[in-house]
Amino acid sequence: MRPFFKTWLTICLLMPLAAHATNREQRLPNVNGYTPKPHVSAPSSKNKHNAKHSTTLATANSKLVPPMATKQSSNVLSRAVNVLGTPYRWGGSSPSKGFDCSGLVKYAFNDATFDLPRTSNAMASGHGQKVERADLKPGDLIFFNIKSRRVNHVAIYLGNDRFIHAPRRGKAVSIDTLKKPYWESHYVVAKRVLPKEPGQMRVVQR
Numbered sequence: 001m002r003p004f005f006k007t008w009l010t011i012c013l014l015m016p017l018a019a020h021a022t023n024r025e026q027r028l029p030n031v032n033g034y035t036p037k038p039h040v041s042a043p044s045s046k047n048k049h050n051a052k053h054s055t056t057l058a059t060a061n062s063k064l065v066p067p068m069a070t071k072q073s074s075n076v077l078s079r080a081v082n083v084l085g086t087p088y089r090w091g092g093s094s095p096s097k098g099f100d101c102s103g104l105v106k107y108a109f110n111d112a113t114f115d116l117p118r119t120s121n122a123m124a125s126g127h128g129q130k131v132e133r134a135d136l137k138p139g140d141l142i143f144f145n146i147k148s149r150r151v152n153h154v155a156i157y158l159g160n161d162r163f164i165h166a167p168r169r170g171k172a173v174s175i176d177t178l179k180k181p182y183w184e185s186h187y188v189v190a191k192r193v194l195p196k197e198p199g200q201m202r203v204v205q206r
Helices: 003-027 045-064 070-081 101-109 120-126 181-186
Strands: 129-131 141-144 153-159 162-165 174-177 187-192
Touching: 070 101, 070 153, 070 162, 101 120, 101 153, 101 162, 120 141, 120 153, 120 187, 181 187
Parallel strands: none
Antiparallel strands: 129 187, 141 153, 141 187, 153 162, 162 174
């Protein structure tokens, strides 16, 4: 066996053993049976109070806006994604006739389960519960103002900053991202729509 190859083989065999021994030594306690822990400075009482307050506030906000049920969210996204490529048509709300932005939302959410108005501005004004952008969940509605001070466009959030919508004339139902400067600059608000309760209308917050 060549000396070089023998040396290389020896190193390969001994390295795992050395690593194992090192890890074992790191886990062994010291002479009095106590293994010192890394020093971490204790937080001040002020920092403790701020951290506790932030945690309580975040928990309270998450309870105020419950997420849509997984099955309902999946149904909404499935109906929307299944019509990808359908041409835009102002006033359209079906795969055969085409979609405008709010027509796509009405179709995806299905009127039998959710009670939504027909226009994006009406959807943004009084239907659903407002959620922060950082708390967006699949199935939430996101609203934009394009060449207007009022909300005039709506999309369905898919997750990972992506959304599906019917953009404008000459385009088709497609997927886009909130990371684009254009959509970031026109973003207005997001709403979470809950199913209407049997026999009564759900009270929602603006």
